[in-house]
Amino acid sequence: MTRIPQRTVERFFRYCQFLHSRLEAGGEFVFSHELAAAVGVSPEQVRRDLMNFRLKGTPQRGYPIKEFMTELYSHLESESLTKMVLVGVGNLGKAILSYFLKRRPNLSIVAAFDQDPEKVNRVYSGCQVHHIGQLEKFVAREKAAVGIITVPASAAQEAADMLVRAGVRGIVNFAPAQLKLPPGVFLEQLDITLSIEKAAYFARKTKIKE
Amino acid sequence: MTRIPQRTVERFFRYCQFLHSRLEAGGEFVFSHELAAAVGVSPEQVRRDLMNFRLKGTPQRGYPIKEFMTELYSHLESESLTKMVLVGVGNLGKAILSYFLKRRPNLSIVAAFDQDPEKVNRVYSGCQVHHIGQLEKFVAREKAAVGIITVPASAAQEAADMLVRAGVRGIVNFAPAQLKLPPGVFLEQLDITLSIEKAAYFARKTKIKE
């Protein structure tokens, strides 16, 4: 299969989000301009994106949502459950746990870890918290594929090392620290503060023009 | 001045982050390969980026950090304080408030808003929570430039409308909802769940290659 561009994949998750609600509302078809409006891009872009997935629509009805979703998931999601773990049960960690509560069928956070004895053995949003010392054993046994790091910057590398040793294939890092990972482990860096700073910058710049 | 590419601006905040700690540690100069390692890009990219800001370095010492920072802030940050407000004091909101505690001199979250009477008038990380009903008046009076939305998706558009009416120029939206904003208001969409889903996808894809 032909390679799908990064950006396209990102948009696909957003299309998907919208289609889910649409499907629930009983819709069977969707037009490119509807998808476009829903995620804030141009209809041309939508059609361009859909081409990559070989999805066909008709001028009269648009694209069949069911097929869309099936095709989409066949590309974007494994058939089996992808297990994730979360390291660091602070405010951000708790927020993420609550977001992921029964959201996607084949993707879930199966455990959380923290060093604070106060938090260990508690359950947040249906997710059990274990002591950080158990992490490696647990991840290796459960074959968790992704680790989410929400610890302070100073502890991020250590957390990453543990996750890598235990065999995760991807890491989502919320700590403002540049992680050193072996090749083959996917890294998604998500610095919230940085994003807000960026927005503040562009908000100032965006004056007259558009 | 020549226009600076989006991506470059994003990287600049990361360079800046690193340089800050470097400066504190007493460093005066920095090489492109050091910056590159610190933020995870190639040295060529760093030099390319620095070109946009007309920053000069010498082969022997690299770039002078002080000048770098000065130049950088003159572009990226206003001289006066940029005020931001946060709407929705849930776990994510609290996390953001704590991150922004005395982090940048000219950028701060001056107030938070929530509808829950339980939270109103409390103080989180040095930030006072007001009732959502006060938002418009407050934002207009204080001339806050950026609004950060951390409410549930169903309430996001309403929050955005209030912020826009009160005159913000930029919005950072964490809710998984496509906001409709008038042109001229900068929007930064930050869907955490989506990012994690994306990472899970790429983690599965990244097998042998790379």
Place this chain on the structure above:
DNA sequence: TTATTAACGTTAATTAATTAACGTTGACTA
């Protein structure tokens, strides 16, 4: 039946971003 039309699907053109190439600089050394 055929004209109309709205939206698709593809190719092409443009623009943005990254990577590579390579000449330049200036401290250091023989």
Place this chain on the structure above:
DNA sequence: TAGTCAACGTTAATTAATTAACGTTAATAA
């Protein structure tokens, strides 16, 4: 004082991503 070298700075080449253009399709209605 000339050679070396590491890192800069610029231009050029490549690649990725977006936007535009336009022919195609099939339902509808004259």
